Amino acid sequence: MSLQDLYRTAVIEHNKNPRNFLELENPSHQSRGLNALCGDDIRVYLSVDEDRIQSASFLGQASAITMASASMMTVQIARLTVGEALQTCDRLDQLLQGEADEALREALGELCALEGVRQYPSRIKAARLPWQAMKAALNEQQIASTE
Amino acid sequence: MSAVIAVENHSPLNVEEIRKDFPILSREIHGKPLIYFDNAASAQRPSAVIDATHDFYSRRNANIHRGVHTLAEEATALYEQARQTMARFINAPSDRNVVFLRGVTEGVNLVSQAFVRPRVKPGDQILVTHLEHHSNIVPWQLLAKQTGVELKVVPMTQAGELDMDAFHGMLNERVKLLGVVHVSNALGTINPVADMVKAAREFDIPVLVDGAQATPHMAVDVQAFDCDFYCVSGHKMYGPTGAGILYGKSRWLEEMEPYHGGGEMIKHVTFEESVFNEPPAKFEAGTPNIAGGIGLGASARYLLDVGLDRIREYEAGLLAYATEAVQQVEGLRIIGTARDKASVISFTLEGIHPHDLGTILDHSGVAIRTGHHCAMPIMQFFEVPATSRMSLAMYNTRDEVDQFVAALNKARDILA
Numbered sequence: 094m095s096l097q098d099l100y101r102t103a104v105i106e107h108n109k110n111p112r113n114f115l116e117l118e119n120p121s122h123q124s125r126g127l128n129a130l131c132g133d134d135i136r137v138y139l140s141v142d143e144d145r146i147q148s149a150s151f152l153g154q155a156s157a158i159t160m161a162s163a164s165m166m167t168v169q170i171a172r173l174t175v176g177e178a179l180q181t182c183d184r185l186d187q188l189l190q191g192e193a194d195e196a197l198r199e200a201l202g203e204l205c206a207l208e209g210v211r212q213y214p215s216r217i218k219a220a221r222l223p224w225q226a227m228k229a230a231l232n233e234q235q236i237a238s239t240e
Numbered sequence: 241m242s243a244v245i246a247v248e249n250h251s252p253l254n255v256e257e258i259r260k261d262f263p264i265l266s267r268e269i270h271g272k273p274l275i276y277f278d279n280a281a282s283a284q285r286p287s288a289v290i291d292a293t294h295d296f297y298s299r300r301n302a303n304i305h306r307g308v309h310t311l312a313e314e315a316t317a318l319y320e321q322a323r324q325t326m327a328r329f330i331n332a333p334s335d336r337n338v339v340f341l342r343g344v345t346e347g348v349n350l351v352s353q354a355f356v357r358p359r360v361k362p363g364d365q366i367l368v369t370h371l372e373h374h375s376n377i378v379p380w381q382l383l384a385k386q387t388g389v390e391l392k393v394v395p396m397t398q399a400g401e402l403d404m405d406a407f408h409g410m411l412n413e414r415v416k417l418l419g420v421v422h423v424s425n426a427l428g429t430i431n432p433v434a435d436m437v438k439a440a441r442e443f444d445i446p447v448l449v450d451g452a453q454a455t456p457h458m459a460v461d462v463q464a465f466d467c468d469f470y471c472v473s474g475h476k477m478y479g480p481t482g483a484g485i486l487y488g489k490s491r492w493l494e495e496m497e498p499y500h501g502g503g504e505m506i507k508h509v510t511f512e513e514s515v516f517n518e519p520p521a522k523f524e525a526g527t528p529n530i531a532g533g534i535g536l537g538a539s540a541r542y543l544l545d546v547g548l549d550r551i552r553e554y555e556a557g558l559l560a561y562a563t564e565a566v567q568q569v570e571g572l573r574i575i576g577t578a579r580d581k582a583s584v585i586s587f588t589l590e591g592i593h594p595h596d597l598g599t600i601l602d603h604s605g606v607a608i609r610t611g612h613h614c615a616m617p618i619m620q621f622f623e624v625p626a627t628s629r630m631s632l633a634m635y636n637t638r639d640e641v642d643q644f645v646a647a648l649n650k651a652r653d654i655l656a
Contacts, residue, residue: 096603100596100654108655130611131595132619132626154625156593157655213599 126226163223272605280631292538322537343484347471362388400576427576428584479539483532493519
């Protein structure tokens with residue numbers, strides 16, 4: 094497993110220029126994703142209207158893996174229904190567990206760049222953190238912790 | 241003239257020989273020679289320690305202080321010899337002042353519950369410092385919940401040194417214990433322990449010192465410090481995990497109630513009552529980590545043989561070299577710039593999260609610690625979620641520091 098496989102171009106690019114890196118003005122849902130051990134701490138904001146995620150954003154300090162995952166997530170889930178967003182989350186988990194087939198890869202698109210963390214058990218948590226925060230937000234929980 | 245230069249260039253330690261004593265240092269990680277800079281988390285073990293535990297299990301294994309057969313007597317003798325070595329190692333007046341236990345965490349909890357708890361009432365104070373490891377914070381928070389004592393914290397400066405004026409101002413009759421870390425694990429700051437004990441004496445405040453990060457790097461003399469308790473963790477000083485000691489002054493150890501009840505710590509038991517053993521046995525309920533204690537004694541002997549003053553001198557030179565070298569890396573900020581430091585450089589690197597740095601360095605064979613170092617209040621003070629920490633040991637070299645700096649620059653190329 095090489096470093097280039099972990100830090101793929103898309104991961105580095107999203108880490109340097111995170112998308113939707115701001116606080117939404119009137120979010121309908123929000124939560125905090127925390128991994129105190131790693132020092133990852135992000136906030137996820139969602140604007141959900143009639144079961145559809147109108148927009149998503151995040152803020153915080155975290156490792157490149159978490160930052161890239163969060164940035165890609167805010168792009169990917171915008172305009173999806175809540176059910177579709179949760180399905181994307183499940184698909185990402187399958188990818189990180191090494192169970193992705195071609196159809197699933199196609200559905201995940203850019204998120205496949207996170208696949209390199211599979212070889213680093215401690216970093217899988219980092220990739221999942223923003224998604225857990227999204228789920229927590231939808232469940233009206235204030236905090237999602239990976240520990 | 242040339243003689244002077246020769247003396248100046250003479251290393252206080254024969255590091256190449258020392259490295260041969262540590263089998264793990266010949267390992268490769270991701271195809272690169274291991275550069276182990278995570279010594280403050282746990283140091284590596286010399287063959288002397290590995291062999292001592294191996295010898296115990298393969299030739300002398302038996303329970304101690306019980307039985308009259310040869311193995312039981314040999315095991316007991318080895319364990320008690322290790323206790324004597326530990327007494328010598330910290331210059332305790334007697335091996336009766338040395339309690340074997342798991343490490344600093346257990347030592348602090350023991351003092352908190354068996355010594356301080358019966359002596360306090362609501363409104364009394366426990367004084368610790370902002371530089372403490374969680375092990376010297378959380379036991380006192382538990383005690384505060386149990387007894388109503390207040391936990392007070394001596395502040396630190398931006399350099400990561402204790403604010404000594406504030407410290408003196410916080411001493412008063414209500415303080416029932418001062419807990420202070422000898423060397424900060426997160427920043428490397430060496431605290432003026434002897435001065436602090438002296439000041440605490442004016443108010444009859446007993447002092448507990450967390451010596452986890454001091455013992456691998458410098459000679460410790462508990463009688464010169466005049467501290468009441470001194471805690472040691474074996475694995476920080478090249479010994480086994482789960483083996484450490486608590487030094488206590490005789491009058492306190494005799495006066496204190498037992499911490500755990502069970503075998504070994506009693507003289508006589510009926511269902512009505514038990515008569516407790518003398519210290520240190522009074523605090524050593526149950527069968528202890530015998531091989532661990534013997535291994536700990538071996539690590540102390542090893543350090544005494546190498547010479548702690550020479551280790552201190554060598555490491556001071558290495559730390560100065562490393563401090564200078566890492567500052568050449570663009571965007572690197574050292575957290576903790578105390579005048580008196582040991583072994584540790586904590587830092588942040590602009591644009592790179594510590595955990596990414598830890599992963600990238602690992603691919604260069606370099607092991608460092610990233611995170612909050614079990615000292616979250618220090619992270620909060622410097623307003624960083626985490627730092628990267630290189631922590632040096634006597635077997636580290638300037639060549640390794642150079643390779644580490646190259647790896648830092650590589651990380652910048654990838655991510656910054």
